[in-house]
Amino acid sequence: MLSRSTLTALLLCTFLAGLTEATSLKLKKGDHVVWIGNTFAERMQYFGEIESRLHACYPDHNLVVRNLAWSADTVILRPRPKDFGDLHHYLNESKADVILASYGFNETWDYGGEEGIDRFGADLAAFLKELQTNNYNGTSAPKIVLYSPLACEGTTVPDSLERNRLLLLYTKTMQRVAGSLGIPCVDLFSASQKMYQQDKETSHTINGIHLTAEGYVKLAPAILTDRLFAPLPDEVPLDAIRTEVLEKNDTFFDWYRTVNSFYIHGDRKNPYGTVNFPLERKKLLQMTSVRDQRIWKASRGEELPAKIDDSSTVKIPATVPGKRGGTSPALTPDQERAKFEIAEGFQVELFASEQEFPELRNPVSINFDGAGRLWVATMPSYPHALPGTKVNDQILILEDTDQDGRADKRTVFAENLYLPLGFEFGKDGIYVSQEPNLVFLKDTDGDSKADQETILLHGFGSEDCHHAIHNFVWGPDGGLYMQESVFHNTQVETIHGPRRSKDNAIYRFDPRTHRLEIVSRLPPGGNPWGYAINRWGEHLYVARHNNASLINQPGSGNVANARYGNPDNRNCGQEFISSRHWPDEFQGKVFSNQYKNFQGVLLHDWTEKGTTYDHKRLGKVFEANNKACIPVDLQLGPDGALYVADWYNPVLGHMQYSLRDERRDSSKGRIWRVTWKDRPLDKPAKIIGATVEELLDLLKAYEDRTRYRARRALWDLPDKILRPALKEWVNSLDASDPDHAHHMTEALWLHQQRGWINAELFERVSTHPDYHARAAAAHLLRHWSEGLPGANSHFIRLVNDEHPKVRLETVVSSTWADPAIAVVVLEQVNDHPQDNYLKFAINNARKALGPALENHPMTISSEKLATLPLSQSVLKALIRRPKLDPKLRQKALAHLTEEGHETKDQVLVNIIKELDREERLSLEDWLAVLDSTKFSSENILSPLFKSKKAMVRQAAFAAQLRFCHFRHIPLDPDALRSIARINSDELKDAYLDPAQKALSVPGEVQKAALFCLGHIPGNDAKIFNILAKHLLKPDLSAAAAEAILMRPQETWPTEAATTLLNEHLPTLEKTPVERRGSVPFKLGSELLTNIADARKVPGATARIRSLQLVPVKITTVPDQLRFDQSSIRVPANAPVELRLDNPDSIQHNLVLCAPGSLEKVGLAVDKTLADPKAIDRDWIPDLPEVLHATPMANPHEEVVLRFQTPKEPGSYPFLCTVPGHWRIMKGTMIVGEPKEPSTSSSKGKKHILILTGEPEYGTRASLSELGKKLEKDHQLKITHLELDRGANPHRFPELAKYLPGTDLLILSLRFVNLEEPQYKALDQHLNQRPFIAVRTTTHLFDFPRDSKLATENRAFPTRHFGTPYRGHHGHDSSQINYVMAAKHPVMTGVEPRFWTPDFHYAVNPLSINCTPLMIGQGLNGQQRATFKEVSGHNHAMVLSKKDQDRLSGSPHPTIWTIENKRDRRALVTTIGARKSFEDPNVQRLYLNSVLWCLGLTIPSPK
Secondary structure: OOOHHHHHHHHHHHHOOOEOOOOOOOOOOOOEEEEEEOHHHHHHOOOOHHHHHHHHHOOOOOOEEEEOOOOOOOOOOOOOOOOOOOHHHHHHHHOOOEEEEEOOOOHHHHOOHHHHHHHHHHHHHHHHHHHHOOOOOOOOOOEEEEEOOOOOOOOOOOOHHHHHHHHHHHHHHHHHHHHHOOOOEEOHHHHHHHHHHHOOOOOOEOOOOOEOHHHHHHHHHHHOOOOOOOOOOOOOOHHHHHHHHHHHHHHHHHHHOOOOHHHOOOOOHHHHHHHHOHHHHHHHHHHHHHHHHHHHHHHOOOOOOOOOOOOOOOOOOOOEOOOOOOOOOOOOHHHHHHHOEEOOOEEEEEEEEOOOOOOOOOEEEEEEOOOOOEEEEEOOOOOOOOOOOOOOEEEEEEEOOOOOOOOOEEEEEEEEEOOOOOEEEEOOEEEEEEOOEEEEEEOOOOOOOOOEEEEEEOOOOOOOHHHOOEEEEEOOOOOEEEEEEEEEEEEEOOOOOOEEEEEEEEEEEEOOOOEEEEEEOOOOOOEOOOEEEOOOOOEEEEOEOOOEEEEOOOOOOEEOEOOOOOOOOOEEEEEEOOOOOOOHHHOOOEEEEEOOOOEEEEEEEEEEEOOEEEEEEEEEEEEEOOOOOOEEEEEEOOOOOEEEEEOOOOOOOOOOOOOOEOOOOOOOOEEEEEEEOOOOOOOOOOOOOOOHHHHHHHOOOOOHHHHHHHHHHHHOOOHHHHHHHHHHHHHHOOOOOOOHHHHHHHHHHHHHHHOOOOHHHHHHHHOOOOHHHHHHHHHHHHHHOOOOOOHHHHHHHHHOOOOHHHHHHHHHHHOOOOHHHHHHHHHHHOOOOOOHHHHHHHHHHHHHHHHHHOOOOOOOOHHHHHOOOOOHHHHHHHHHOOOOOHHHHHHHHHHHHHHOOOOHHHHHHHHHHHHHHHOOOOHHHHHHHHHOOOOOOHHHHHHHHHOOOHHHHHHHHHHHHHOOOOOOOOOOHHHHHHHHHOOOHHHHHOOHHHHHHHOOOOOHHHHHHHHHHHHOOOOHHHHHHHHHHHHOOHHHHHHHHHHHHHOOHHHOOHHHHHHHHHHHHHHHHOOOHHHOOOHHHHHHHHHHHHHHHHHOOOOHHHHHHHHOOEEEEEEEEOOOOEEOOOEEEEOOOOEEEEEEEEOOOOOEOOEEEOOOOHHHHHHHHHHHOOOOOHHHHOOOOOOOOEEEEOOOEOOOEEEEEEEEOOOOOEEEEEEOOOOOOOOOOEEEEEEOOOOOOOOOOOOOOOEEEEEEEOOOOOHHHHHHHHHHHHHHHHOOEEEEEEOOOOOOOOOOOOHHHHOOOOOEEEEEEOOEOOOHHHHHHHHHHHOOOOEEEEHHHHHOEOOOOOOOOOOHHHHHHHHHHOOOEEEEOOOOEEEEEEEOOOOOHHHOOOOOEEEEOOOOEEEOOOOOOEEEEEEEEEEEOOOOOOEOOOOOOOOOOOEOHHHHOOEEEEEEEEEEEEEEEOOEEEEEEOOOOHHHHHOHHHHHHHHHHHHHHOOOOOOOOO
């Protein structure tokens, strides 16, 4: 075999061509060389070949090489985790002298191929120019080398000839652009093509695009071409250098791409990251420098000590004392088992533990192989490897060789892994999670030890290490499904194009085609964990820790009707019961682990219902009465027993406990074995060594897991063996077998796994009498839509299937197909009834299809719809779309009558029946048509009386009465309430006698009679007295009050009304505060207030008002563990209604405490963690300091607390008592009558002082104009002081004169070196008085580095404004603005979304005291953005398609308030460029902000 150096020499001539004209880089000693770009560059750090050669070429240069590349990066799209920092930030950190940039591959997809090549060229030029204009090393611009993409190898890449054509076009564009900027461009496309052609027998890539280690070696002469770099010397110690390079790369990667970055950079940085990471991060950089020095020595051939000396790096204690409560004792397995509460019939025994197998440490995932061996992934490195500690997570194989129910043999399949959250078997190896990568570990020699590693996919999220890809499950279709949880940003470069996801996802990876798909996503905050697939291929997973769901949606989870008995479950693993070892009544049920608040295994029931399932918890299997027992995975073994992986750790928590908490225990782990007493175990099926015929017959097995493992074995067989055997097996299936449908479906899935499209088999399965088979075929159709003959006709047939589950699967599959057929599918599915989940699927499908539906009759504007010919689709839209012009309804009705054989009234009734059955929103509109339609016969209306909807029945009664089809109005609730649909006073009079008679019939008839009396004209005194009499009856009070309020006030008899006031007011006053939100109280209050005001009864109005609830609303901030307000104000001794809105994905509550007791109550909450019953009382301590508490608010739920505020004014703390929350999630309720903001000018005009000192954005003129308008329209006194940068740039003239008497300070400053006395004056003023900080004021100061105030450059805006400035999106940009708090007074009259020419500012995360009112996001370019017409303030799809493509970066707050000081309102906004003030929304915002800060009334918009 040729040596690497010889091979390099032989290949050198291949790569001399392909470089744009350029001179040598002439690297200098100490240069920092940085790789950026896509997976080509990222991947090389795992092999070290290229960097080793670079150091060998420059042995005396002491080069510092860093790799900042990221999978799927492009020249304009480089998404990063929250607050991670952009590419330029890390180029600055790396002090880059030389940048080696690899781009162009992902762009061929992102830019739309040849169509977008000009845009790509322009964006590439702008990107390179931006790199050239930065002095990342502090002194000079970087040298840049641009690398083109590789060519595709072989035919693995879909349509590889066309892809290569595009890659060549993009390569030529890169050469052209680079040449124009004097940047060398290396043509790797041509070089790689030559390499493939010269050695066609060798695979140089793993998938057609990503090089193997040997591929990098062979391409090295082109990458480090002699035209740019020094030649590689002979006889260099490449292996020794490579060893050191790999060690350095691992260390730097742990700093740059560290796991748990959400706790380092993101929203959980405070308080967890600040406790855990600063020293670790510093040490990693120091360790990287130590390894740089070893590389330099190795490059010069110097001897190196075997052990790396890190003694010069920062010292960090190995452990720290634990402060946080809630830990549990570590027990031996026997002690633990003795504490288990085991349900009757179950038996729980230990299968394996750390006592027999010390390597069994923190098991996280388990799987049985075809030989019946239990494979276990261990994860003692969790939650984070400490710097300098070599990780050694492992994959173990446990065997029970003597069949006694205990493991007695252990094999280490793989070691030195890091956080292997999930794994599954492949051919001769396993797929395993190695965040941020998906890795395949192969056993090439059959010794049960991995000896080959292949990184298959790069770029999965790792922001929260236990949320990375996990729960690996094979679908019956041959796809490997993986879950990813909340906080994560993923972008993976694949041969099918880049795949990007944010926050959470469920992925499907097909090893045969290398296709990665995002099959499901939950809304932000989704946290899927736990995965199981039933016998028909339906996917059950845990969506948000504690809510089980069913995947059958495009882009979102279809949440099943789950109702748990335990309000705060944390599921972790699920398994369908399909084993004859278990009782018959258990079959089809689900075993589920829970690891928090309940430690153990539960039994759940899933009952099929329409398109989804109803869920209920049946009971527990076993419960561990020790929180150290943490069940995290479970699986039925080949013997039918349930095996449960027990993580086992006294610390149940992630970063809530210090990384170095001395109580963390990574030395233990258990596997429990659960069986049913007195029932025989299953006989394990023979899989290893079975023939193809035997394996196919195992697909008929009753046990799901037997079929699962048999499928896995069948997938490994070659085509020539499986294909004929499968054909024979299908032909032999017995159609009379009760499981025939399932056997056929198994055969169809095998065809799908192999990519064998079988039209005949699909036809048989998709038309089978069993709807489960038809639904499975409809699901498969998404993958065969392009190759299956007659696919469109199958879509049409299946979307009209009689079963809703088949229709739902067809709708979802259509979103993966040609949009033309998807539009037809969505149109035709509307001809059938829809339950909530099918409606949900249809809505998601519409979102997924987007532009394809823009011109559909169901989505176009009503004006455009009115102009279209009356085709079938237009008629359906006129019938089904709500809120259309009534003339359009009549137009459709007339057309249908003319075209059909029924009368107009018959057609109308049929339309209403259909809309009623389909639960259409347009039903109410058509009932309005019914109200104006004359009926020829009462029999025509009879079907409507059978409706389940009261409004339909009432409309039918009204129609019969209107056209004299009633002799007597029946004493029926709907008949009596139908009066509301009658316009004739004469007809209303006919209701009087029946209504009076109905008052004697208790229940709903009596309430309907009162309602009816409220609508009858005349007979005022008589009816008022009847209603007043019933008002005093508790069960009829609300109905009577509502009826009186319906009648004109001027008809209320004076004396009777006054008597009613005097009689009923004492009843209201006796109503407890907690019941004052009831309908009877509200209606009674409204009625008595009207009487008191009209009759001017002394003191009555004040008495009623004193009873009314003061409304207070607090909202949780999703994913941030905080309330949206840090303080609320309420009067003393007043009734309050506090609403806690929880849009978060986890539970929260609000507990109000006595003054000064926050710490005491919070610490008591920590102590409740040791009490398993604490959950029953929402972890609220039994302390006298706890005054009031809301109910626990589930995700996306609002709860209400009504209470009387304390009599004593003061500051009353509140907090959330969910474990781990209270230290962040807290605030203050300020009790006492709110005062008007105190000012020195309270007797005269309010005084506003404007300070301007930024020359760039024109706020001097803008704020001056604002001041003049405020003086004119609102009689405010304005003083405007300007900083004269020419005369004295360090002080404002006369600041000491005007600042003390200022009611509101408006600042617009930028990078000012203010003299210290004025700085102190501003600091003191902002701490006490209202202010508005405008745009650049987030970076108002620029004190010199040697100044004692230098730290205030960032500390001052952080302290007063909640955040410092971080950067902006460039001058050639603008921004879109979205209202987030529409009900806040400052947002009065502001459009929910609008564009401004401001270039978008990025700020650091706001402090807890800030309440965001509006967010913005950057747009490339200064062109005005346009919006689609959508209702509400949801901004998911408001931008036009072309503007969506312009979006840049992440959203950031643009307006926020700060109300953490009593009597001080403050507001900060980054909107304020000169041209922005031309927008009426911006003018309104500034006006509202001023008035709100001053406590003045904000006028409603005209």
